[in-house]
Amino acid sequence: MLKVEGLNVEYLLTSYKVDAVKNVSFYMKKGECIALVGESGSGKSTVAMAIMKLLPPYAKISAKEIMFDGKDILKADEKLMSEIRGKDVTVIFQDPISYLNPIISVGEQIFEALMAHNSKISDKDAQVQAIELLKKVKIADPERVLKMYPFQLSGGMAQRVFIAMAISANPKLLIADEPTTALDLTIQSQILKLLNNLRKEYNLSIILITHDLSLTSYLADRIYVMYNGQIVEEDTAEGIFSNPIHPYTKMLITSSQAIYQGEVKRLKDKMNSEKEVNSKVEQGCNFLRKCKDSNAECEKEPPLIEYNGLKKVRCWKL
Numbered sequence: 001m002l003k004v005e006g007l008n009v010e011y012l013l014t015s016y017k018v019d020a021v022k023n024v025s026f027y028m029k030k031g032e033c034i035a036l037v038g039e040s041g042s043g044k045s046t047v048a049m050a051i052m053k054l055l056p057p058y059a060k061i062s063a064k065e066i067m068f069d070g071k072d073i074l075k076a077d078e079k080l081m082s083e084i085r086g087k088d089v090t091v092i093f094q095d096p097i098s099y100l101n102p103i104i105s106v107g108e109q110i111f112e113a114l115m116a117h118n119s120k121i122s123d124k125d126a127q128v129q130a131i132e133l134l135k136k137v138k139i140a141d142p143e144r145v146l147k148m149y150p151f152q153l154s155g156g157m158a159q160r161v162f163i164a165m166a167i168s169a170n171p172k173l174l175i176a177d178e179p180t181t182a183l184d185l186t187i188q189s190q191i192l193k194l195l196n197n198l199r200k201e202y203n204l205s206i207i208l209i210t211h212d213l214s215l216t217s218y219l220a221d222r223i224y225v226m227y228n229g230q231i232v233e234e235d236t237a238e239g240i241f242s243n244p245i246h247p248y249t250k251m252l253i254t255s256s257q258a259i260y261q262g263e264v265k266r267l268k269d270k271m272n273s274e275k276e277v278n279s280k281v282e283q284g285c286n287f288l289r290k291c292k293d294s295n296a297e298c299e300k301e302p303p304l305i306e307y308n309g310l311k312k313v314r315c316w317k318l
């Protein structure tokens, strides 16, 4: 379904450049869910936007290969990309309300999405299909919700409406970029369960992007842990949780447990202070300054090494 090989993205700003994504490779089969996990700024969204070729003009992208559903994305022109974006690949974001038009009713917006894929659809069919879609995303009383405006929706409902619009084209790949970050915990798990059901029903492939490793356990078949633009560990979800190897993966697991123990602030402070130090690292392992296990060898950059034939880890200390 999707193969990305050796992806690099640089943002060329006026006085400096940001290496946002460095030599990232991954693949996914039809109906699979992969998760890209890492802290803010690790390059997760940039990877997603690179696949859709939606990066700003000052971003420089290079890769050995990006193949999606038999199509060569690197060679695809804008016409093909806009077909792929509208139909085969859709994206949902953290803050659905800001992506919905505030002055158009939910129903009209879903009708527009349906018409974008089938311009000949009659008003009556659009109405029937919109109600079907809202039922699919488990919205109670869909007839009433169709008449509502985005500001009348709760965060969870808005995300369901957004998901309904995203699946209206029957896409092959859904990119969910922090889809539940703005929602409270119970709603978060409902939305993730909904995505999992849709995935089974439509054989939908999903890229789940999140900074919260614990959320991936609902959905992900494989997890790619990112740090500072690189993949530092990749494994099945089971392998990541039962046998984390990279010190950063271990830290993520501990920190997601700590979040549940209400230690969010302490961790954020810690991460922020360490981030400053970390941004000064120019050579060697990306994680060097934060790592408790480092030694002289870590001044050289480690490659992504196969570990036990099961997972890949970017660390010298295997």
Ligand SMILES: Nc1ncnc2c1ncn2[C@@H]1O[C@H](COP(=O)(O)OP(=O)(O)OP(=O)(O)O)[C@@H](O)[C@H]1O
Residues within 6 Å of the ligand: 011, 018, 019, 020, 038, 039, 040, 041, 042, 043, 044, 045, 046, 047, 056, 211
């Ligand atoms: N449009 C942009 N222009 C310049 N730099 C950017 C741009 N978008 C991202 N970056 C930089 O690229 C790096 C990766 O950012 P990206 O948004 O991909 O990370 P992320 O993992 O999605 O973070 P978050 O969890 O905050 O969404 C960061 O250093 C960021 O500051």
Ligand SMILES: [Mg+2]
Residues within 6 Å of the ligand: 044, 045, 046, 177
């Ligand atoms: Mg992001």
